[in-house]
Amino acid sequence: MRIAKNFKSLVTVLFLFAVTIMASGQTLEEAQKAYNAGITANSEGNTEEAIKQFTACIEACEYLVEEEEDEEAETLQYTVEDVLPNLYLNLGTEQLQNENIEAGLANLYKAKETAGWYGKDDVAKKAGDRIAKAHYAEGVNKYKASDLDGAVADLDKAIAADADYSSAYYVKAVILKKKDDDAAFKATALEGIAACKRSNDTKMLSKIEDLAFKHFLKKGNDAKVASKHDEAVSLLNSALEFGENDVTTLLLLAQTYSAQENLDAAIETGNKAVENETNGAEAQAKIFIIIAEAYAKKGDNSAACAAYKKAAVGQYAEHANYQIEHVLKCE
DSSP states (O other), X not given: OHHHHXXXXXXXXXXXXHHHHHHHHHHHHHHHHHHHHHHHHHHTTOHHHHHHXXXXXXXXXXXXXXXXXXXXXXXXXXXXXXXXXXXXXXXXXXXXXXXXXXXXXXXXXXXXXXXXXXXXXXXXXXXXXXXXXXXXXXXXXXXXXXOHHHHHHHHHXXXXXXXXXXXHXXXXXXXXXXXXXXXXXXXXXXXXXXXHHHHTOHHHHHHHHXXXXXXXXXXXXXXXXXXXXHHHHHHHHHHHHHSTTOHHHHHHHHHHHHXXXXXXXXXXXXXXXXXXXXXXXXXXXXXXXXXXHHHHHHTOHHHHHHHHHHHOSGGGHHHHHHIIIIISOOO
């Protein structure tokens, strides 16, 4: 009984070994067959079929390499892996040109993915660039159709594909400004500026800075006029992040600080405005009035007098001299 049992076990092992050999042989044959079918399909311009066949070839080869350490299968696998990412790239590009956007993007993403797997950095770069451009175009189209959320989603995908795509940041910023989302608008503008600096895109850098600066300056001035001093300070400081040392913004900020009774900040900001004012003594005189008033509120008459004397120029002379002679009675 023991001999019969052992014999039966041996037969079973030999049978399984034989099946494995047959399966391996068939798998290699199928891999070669798929490869040849892929070559034929590609030569006939049927890229989708070529991708299908080459993918089947790679899967079969991977099995053989892992299970059998088959060198022939490994060589075949490397051969196919070298061309597959380009096929996805070409197919996706063609589909985009034919306005089959969804399929085109799907294949470009596949091109980027497989290029990453197989070390095809040039193909990955090309795919990423085309993905970014396609999503950017979709974002612009959705913006024109007033689909603002959809536009932002596509622009985010463009930026994810190319972190230096400065135009995508600009259009996204325009949309967020329209949506009155100041926090997201500011963050996007700052990210766009960083991208412009990385890519040395000075033209778009100026556009983004100008867009953000004018937006926050206007909103800051509106808040100041409405006596919303805390809001005005925040907005005007945001404006200065995009228009550093802008005299108009510094002047408005100094006035707002003074209205808040934040007198030291008013004086410091006023002095900074004077340093950056290049339009002559009369232009500076307007700022010295604000500085003088802040010193007077602090009870520092000596400093107030000195500031008023600097403000006694042109149209501001009458007011400054009155303060000097009749209010502060400066020496």
